[in-house]
Amino acid sequence: MPKPVLISADWGTTSLRAFLLDRRGAIVDRRKAPKGIMKVSDGDFSGTFSALMGRWLNDSPDIPVLLSGMIGSEQGWAVAPHIPLPARLADLAAALHAVPITDKKCAYIVPGLTTVGVHGVHDIIRGEETQIVGALDDSATGESVLCLPGTHSKWVTVADGAISGFQTSLTGETLAILSDNSILGRLMENSATDNEKEETAFVQGLIRASEQGGLLHHLFGVRSQGYCRVIPRSGLRLYLAGILIGHEIRGMREIYPQLKSITIIAGQEIAERYGRALEFFGLQTTLVDGAAAAFGGHLKIARAAGLIRK
Amino acid sequence: MPKPVLISADWGTTSLRAFLLDRRGAIVDRRKAPKGIMKVSDGDFSGTFSALMGRWLNDSPDIPVLLSGMIGSEQGWAVAPHIPLPARLADLAAALHAVPITDKKCAYIVPGLTTVGVHGVHDIIRGEETQIVGALDDSATGESVLCLPGTHSKWVTVADGAISGFQTSLTGETLAILSDNSILGRLMENSATDNEKEETAFVQGLIRASEQGGLLHHLFGVRSQGYCRVIPRSGLRLYLAGILIGHEIRGMREIYPQLKSITIIAGQEIAERYGRALEFFGLQTTLVDGAAAAFGGHLKIARAAGLIRK
Numbered sequence: 264m265p266k267p268v269l270i271s272a273d274w275g276t277t278s279l280r281a282f283l284l285d286r287r288g289a290i291v292d293r294r295k296a297p298k299g300i301m302k303v304s305d306g307d308f309s310g311t312f313s314a315l316m317g318r319w320l321n322d323s324p325d326i327p328v329l330l331s332g333m334i335g336s337e338q339g340w341a342v343a344p345h346i347p348l349p350a351r352l353a354d355l356a357a358a359l360h361a362v363p364i365t366d367k368k369c370a371y372i373v374p375g376l377t378t379v380g381v382h383g384v385h386d387i388i389r390g391e392e393t394q395i396v397g398a399l400d401d402s403a404t405g406e407s408v409l410c411l412p413g414t415h416s417k418w419v420t421v422a423d424g425a426i427s428g429f430q431t432s433l434t435g436e437t438l439a440i441l442s443d444n445s446i447l448g449r450l451m452e453n454s455a456t457d458n459e460k461e462e463t464a465f466v467q468g469l470i471r472a473s474e475q476g477g478l479l480h481h482l483f484g485v486r487s488q489g490y491c492r493v494i495p496r497s498g499l500r501l502y503l504a505g506i507l508i509g510h511e512i513r514g515m516r517e518i519y520p521q522l523k524s525i526t527i528i529a530g531q532e533i534a535e536r537y538g539r540a541l542e543f544f545g546l547q548t549t550l551v552d553g554a555a556a557a558f559g560g561h562l563k564i565a566r567a568a569g570l571i572r573k
Numbered sequence: 574m575p576k577p578v579l580i581s582a583d584w585g586t587t588s589l590r591a592f593l594l595d596r597r598g599a600i601v602d603r604r605k606a607p608k609g610i611m612k613v614s615d616g617d618f619s620g621t622f623s624a625l626m627g628r629w630l631n632d633s634p635d636i637p638v639l640l641s642g643m644i645g646s647e648q649g650w651a652v653a654p655h656i657p658l659p660a661r662l663a664d665l666a667a668a669l670h671a672v673p674i675t676d677k678k679c680a681y682i683v684p685g686l687t688t689v690g691v692h693g694v695h696d697i698i699r700g701e702e703t704q705i706v707g708a709l710d711d712s713a714t715g716e717s718v719l720c721l722p723g724t725h726s727k728w729v730t731v732a733d734g735a736i737s738g739f740q741t742s743l744t745g746e747t748l749a750i751l752s753d754n755s756i757l758g759r760l761m762e763n764s765a766t767d768n769e770k771e772e773t774a775f776v777q778g779l780i781r782a783s784e785q786g787g788l789l790h791h792l793f794g795v796r797s798q799g800y801c802r803v804i805p806r807s808g809l810r811l812y813l814a815g816i817l818i819g820h821e822i823r824g825m826r827e828i829y830p831q832l833k834s835i836t837i838i839a840g841q842e843i844a845e846r847y848g849r850a851l852e853f854f855g856l857q858t859t860l861v862d863g864a865a866a867a868f869g870g871h872l873k874i875a876r877a878a879g880l881i882r883k
Contacts, residue, residue, distance in 0.1 A: 447743075
């Protein structure tokens, strides 16, 4: 078995995903637990983490541990303060925030990022900075744009190896709460039987997002198209998803009017869905796996911080 | 006491508001009850209605009764089917839907309206058609646009006395569920102490809505501006309201690019708030009281239907 050199954990609001990695970044072992920071009782993050890691820590007592995600927020283990832009790999490595696992061993939390947009509105990121660093080709020059879709969807600009700007959209969270709590959800029906019709509904949502009237008007159309049975009720959630993702892209195109290609960092299902949407709006896409980007980022940051040999 | 000639009731999802009117439209008596259609147990609408009206029905057994709002929906007393556009006063009067209060007496439900927009998307209205008829100057010619803000905000075109088009935006419901169920609500604090700062936050939301990046991006800014304390937490709900109302108006301006003036039909508080927002976006506004528009509409419809003498 290859010798592990790093424990990499993405610890978010709802779950923890950890990898035991060798020096080439190959996965030696992996863990996934529905033990997000909101489910850690009494704030016992060190005990919870030790228990989840099991024998990884016993077998390799000196192994460095890197964490990223909401674990570094006010609701997490400790606050790893957001650092300003532009941010390079070295800046993240220099701002690692140590938290004690035992009285002999620390874990290191990667800081988030903060910026102020052209209109004076603040924006913040936490967790995605690690994935971006992991996905970057370190030798690349020039400017590129990445999309990290999800609950809070991020569009990120990278220029000459530094994260130089980003914008967050509330896309995934809006989809979830409109489906669960609004009148739009009442007509939605689940169906695993007719994928083709549902995919059609997603594209109809993208088309709708490109029309006039604004997002709030298009949202009511989910109700009326379902009520009048123009969109099948099993397709209403994907119709709504198409409208929201379409409006996210349309809004971001106001900020990036010249954009022609974009890299998507995400799990396969959501990456493919965003890929279809971004291509609908005329962008060329490249997909990068989100989990691999996260542990790849941890490996680079750990090396830059001198926690593992280069 | 003037002789009452009509019972007018706006019966919605959350409440019932009723007026006893004389032949000039003056209010003889009024009732308001938190007895929306969702709170009528066992579907006993006739019993609930009789109880709420009390002696109105006993004192004037022959008085006509007009109802509008969600009482005419699938969840209400009986379905008064939506009628298509263009719709005039006479069309509403001809499509009244009778429901029995007792075995000797009926109430009449005003139908809703249905239309299909230029992009093939359906839209529906129920309750506002009565207010529009009530607010209209019957001798007016030409085209005018009315805004009926609320949970489901309506922009309505009237041409030569007929309702000829409308668009619904999910503004009020989105504000409520984002405040109650999303991460945006977590930082919101109530405060009755600093109205000026809160009004500033509303205008900051309107300004934000006029900038680039799209609504979903601006929504995340409610989180980040609150988190970074750029907007005071007591002002966050009004900042969000400004963003949503601003985006409703911006979206509707795509449909009505030439619009210069608009009539707002609503209760005083929401009418003044929309008035400020519409004026911010360059529109001249006229305010009409929503309750008076509703019973005024019922009076006109009852006359047109021959239920009371002209």
